[in-house]
Each structure stands twice: as C-alpha cells, then as structure tokens.
Amino acid sequence: MKLSDNKATLSFSNGSPSVDLPVYQGSVGPDVVDIRKLYGQTGMFTYDPGFLSTASCQSTITYIDGDKGELLYRGYPIEQLATNCDFLETCHLLLYGNLPNASAKADFTRRVTRHTMVNEQMQFFMRGFRRDAHPMAIMTGLVGALSAFYHDSTDINNAEHRDIAALRLIAKMPTLVAMAYKYSMGQPYMYPKNNLSYAGNFLHMMFATPCEEFKVNPVIERALDRIFILHADHEQNASTSTVRLCGSSGTNPFAAIAAGVACLWGPAHGGANEACLNMLEEIQKTGGIEKVGHFMEQVKDKNSGVKLMGFGHRVYKNYDPRAKLMQETCKEVLAAMGLENDPLFKLAMALEKIALEDDYFVSRKLYPNVDFYSGIVQRAIGIPVNMFTGVFALARTVGWIAQLNEMISDPEYKIGRPRQLFSGSVKRDVLPLAKR
Numbered sequence: 001m002k003l004s005d006n007k008a009t010l011s012f013s014n015g016s017p018s019v020d021l022p023v024y025q026g027s028v029g030p031d032v033v034d035i036r037k038l039y040g041q042t043g044m045f046t047y048d049p050g051f052l053s054t055a056s057c058q059s060t061i062t063y064i065d066g067d068k069g070e071l072l073y074r075g076y077p078i079e080q081l082a083t084n085c086d087f088l089e090t091c092h093l094l095l096y097g098n099l100p101n102a103s104a105k106a107d108f109t110r111r112v113t114r115h116t117m118v119n120e121q122m123q124f125f126m127r128g129f130r131r132d133a134h135p136m137a138i139m140t141g142l143v144g145a146l147s148a149f150y151h152d153s154t155d156i157n158n159a160e161h162r163d164i165a166a167l168r169l170i171a172k173m174p175t176l177v178a179m180a181y182k183y184s185m186g187q188p189y190m191y192p193k194n195n196l197s198y199a200g201n202f203l204h205m206m207f208a209t210p211c212e213e214f215k216v217n218p219v220i221e222r223a224l225d226r227i228f229i230l231h232a233d234h235e236q237n238a239s240t241s242t243v244r245l246c247g248s249s250g251t252n253p254f255a256a257i258a259a260g261v262a263c264l265w266g267p268a269h270g271g272a273n274e275a276c277l278n279m280l281e282e283i284q285k286t287g288g289i290e291k292v293g294h295f296m297e298q299v300k301d302k303n304s305g306v307k308l309m310g311f312g313h314r315v316y317k318n319y320d321p322r323a324k325l326m327q328e329t330c331k332e333v334l335a336a337m338g339l340e341n342d343p344l345f346k347l348a349m350a351l352e353k354i355a356l357e358d359d360y361f362v363s364r365k366l367y368p369n370v371d372f373y374s375g376i377v378q379r380a381i382g383i384p385v386n387m388f389t390g391v392f393a394l395a396r397t398v399g400w401i402a403q404l405n406e407m408i409s410d411p412e413y414k415i416g417r418p419r420q421l422f423s424g425s426v427k428r429d430v431l432p433l434a435k436r
C-alpha cells in the first residue's frame with residue numbers, strides 16, 4: 001500500500017477539531033482514505049451500508065474498471081485469458097499469481113485431478129436430502145460437510161493445509177455438483193475420470209451413464225471451460241466478501257466457502273442466471289418476441305417490481321466484458337447444437353437491443369451482465385435451470401479460496417466486525433408481564 005502525498009481532511013460544522021486522514025494509492029484505480037483511526041480520534045463511525053464507497057480490504061488478485069468495462073485477473077485482461085488459456089491455468093494464476101509454464105501446468109493439473117473423488121461416505125450424506133431439493137440447498141450442505149470429511153486440511157494457519165484445501169475444493173466441486181444433479185435425476189453417480197479435462201470430466205460426470213459410452217463434445221467442453229474462466233473471480237462481490245468475513249473468524253476453509261455458496265444463491269447475485277432464464281421462458285410463454293415491448297414497459301414501471309434480470313451491475317457502468325464473451329460462446333454452442341434459431345436467444349437479443357437504445361437503461365448505465373447469456377448456453381448444453389447457480393459456484397470456488405488465502409496470509413488481517421448506526425429504543429426497563 002503506497003502512501004499518497006495527498007491527505008484528506010475531515011471537518012465538522014460544530015467546531016470539533018478537524019482530522020487529517022491518510023490517503024493510499026493502489027497500483028491502479030481509485031485512491032482510498034484510511035479511516036481506521038477515525039473512531040479513536042473523533043468517536044464517530046462512517047456509514048456505508050452496501051459498501052458503496054468502502055474498500056473492505058487490500059487485494060492483488062482481480063481488478064475491475066466498471067466505467068471502461070474492463071476485468072483483469074492478476075493484470076491479465078479477461079478477453080486474453082478466455083481465448084488463450086484454460087480454466088486450470090486460470091486457477092493457477094488466481095491462486096499463485098502467475099500463469100504456469102508447461103511443466104508447472106502439468107504439475108498443477110496432476111495435483112488437482114488427484115483430488116477429484118470425494119469420500120464415499122458423501123453419497124450416504126446426500127441420501128438425507130429430498131430428491132426435489134434445490135441443488136444450491138444441497139451444495140451449501142455438501143460443501144460445509146467437506147470439513148467433516150477432510151480434517152487434515154482445516155488449519156488455516158498452516159500454509160500447506162491452505163494449499164491442500166484449495167486443491168481439494170477446486171477438484172471436488174465438479175464432483176459434488178454432478179452428484180447433486182444425478183441424485184435429483186435418480187441416476188447412478190459417475191466417478192471422476194482423470195484423463196479428461198476439467199470441463200470434460202464435469203460433462204462426463206453430469207451426462208454419462210454406466211450403460212453406454214459418452215463422448216465429450218469439444219465445442220461444449222470449450223464453452224463450459226469458458227463459463228468457468230469468466231466466473232472464476234470478481235473481486236470483492238457479495239459472496240467473496242462473505243467468504244472473507246466468515247473466514248476472518250479463523251473458521252476452516254470448507255466452512256467459509258459454504259458461506260460463499262449460500263450467499264451466491266440469491267437472485268441479485270449468482271441466482272441471476274436462473275432468474276434470467278426463467279424470465280425469458282416466461283416472456284416466451286406469454287407471447288414471445290411480440291410481447292417484448294410490453295415486458296419492457298413493466299420493467300420501467302417502478303411499481304411493477306419487475307426487473308430485467310441479467311441487466312445492471314453494481315460495478316460495471318458499461319458493457320460487462322464477460323457478457324460479450326458469453327454472447328460469442330452462446331452463438332458457437334447454438335450453432336454446434338443446430339439451435340441457431342433458438343427462440344430464447346432471439347428473445348434475449350431483442351431485449352438487449354431495446355434496452356441498449358432505451359433512455360431508462362442508457363441514463364442508468366444498465367448493460368447486460370454475464371448472466372444474460374450464460375443461462376442460454378447452459379440450457380443448450382443440457383444443464384437444468386436450477387443447476388445454473390451450482391455451476392457458477394463451482395467456477396467461483398477458486399476465486400473464493402484465492403481471496404481467503406490472500407486475507408489469511410496478510411499479516412494485517414483482523415476479524416471483520418462492522419459497526420452500526422443504532423436507531424432502536426434507548427435503554428428502558430422490563431415491565432412485569434401483567435403491566436405490559
């Protein structure tokens with residue numbers, strides 16, 4: 001953290017002495033005002049629900065320039081990573097800070113794939129769930145339960161444990177997501193196949209059955225790998241901040257990642273791809289492309305409670321760069337599956353066109369986010385809608401664990417403990433029951 005020559009001065013209209021606050025510069029992006037000593041100096045807190053202007057940590061992993069629509073992992077633009085690298089190279093980059101050379105890649109791939117199986121007991125744990133349970137409910141339980149199965153990598157103060165837990169989580173998430181799917185279908189679980197790629201193995205565990213040979217389609221394999229890369233990290237979003245806050249108490253990595261999975265489930269975050277596809281299907285059912293105009297009127301009417309899902313972002317006030325790449329992938333997959341005329345894709349394109357020209361969206365800088373097209377791709381691949389967020393969780397696991405490990409290895413880290421502006425009742429006495 002580099003101290004800037006600039007200083008912030010906070011003054012008060014009631015005559016209290018003003019305070020100087022240090023300002024730090026990042027390598028790129030906005031400077032930050034250091035308010036850590038503010039309470040000690042003034043007895044006041046700052047107020048920022050939703051963290052609109054608050055940096056919760058210092059990080060070297062991911063950088064977003066929301067105005068430019070730029071996303072960098074460890075300095076590399078997402079467009080270059082998505083076109084030149086695969087997901088495991090991206091995982092190496094996020095975890096260790098550098099892109100692996102050929103031998104480091106082979107070594108990392110070997111270390112991950114060695115951990116793809118889950119303890120056989122996990123399938124009995126799974127049996128406790130209803131077959132129709134939402135996969136994210138199952139995932140929250142399964143990921144949390146990993147800490148009960150892998151005691152030997154739960155000491156967050158041990159760097160080797162942290163590394164093994166990271167590899168285990170990256171390796172086992174596809175197995176768990178596929179198990180949740182197979183369970184809901186009443187089909188036998190397929191064990192991982194370590195001679196397949198990360199994405200290929202996931203497709204095999206999802207869609208193969210013991211009865212016949214399953215051949216991984218290379219277009220779908222590449223598309224899924226790209227979905228994983230695009231979702232791998234996104235700096236201090238809600239689920240990542242949840243993982244950091246949960247992990248800041250010293251809890252084990254599996255428990256902290258389970259908290260992230262739970263947070264991701266919400267429709268304002270990872271649940272948006274599911275919500276977006278449901279929205280497209282609903283429009284399709286109630287009149288399709290003809291009714292797009294009517295739907296958009298509802299979206300613009302604040303009293304309707306209708307949002308254009310897959311649009312808008314807290315940080316991007318420009319086109320989400322991941323949405324562009326996802327749109328490309330969407331076209332490739334639909335062509336490979338012979339679904340060029342897919343009505344939902346056409347509907348999505350029509351909605352996007354209207355929104356990009358409509359003053360409501362333009363003035364609020366609302367653009368498609370990554371979820372706008374990812375649901376269509378996943379649906380074409382054959383992944384059921386309620387599994388979409390599980391796939392997102394699988395991909396985001398590396399980001400969560402990289403951020404968690406970064407926090408724990410930071411000598412300055414403390415348990416996260418926000419303050420509050422209390423506006424409830426002042427002190428009062430409890431009356432006896434008969435007098436209340």
Ligand code: ACO
Nearest residue numbers: 267268269270272299307308309310311312313314364369
């Ligand atoms: N449809 C219609 N109006 C919208 C939308 C939308 N999708 N998104 C934002 N707005 C409007 C808001 O009503 C608000 O209008 P106002 O200024 O007249 O009150 C304005 O745009 C600003 O929006 P906020 O809600 O203040 O923006 P915020 O940063 O809090 O929310 C969020 C961002 C949650 C992503 C929001 O845009 C949204 O709900 N989008 C739909 C859900 C979605 O796609 N989420 C995925 C996020 S990306 C991810 O998790 C991978």
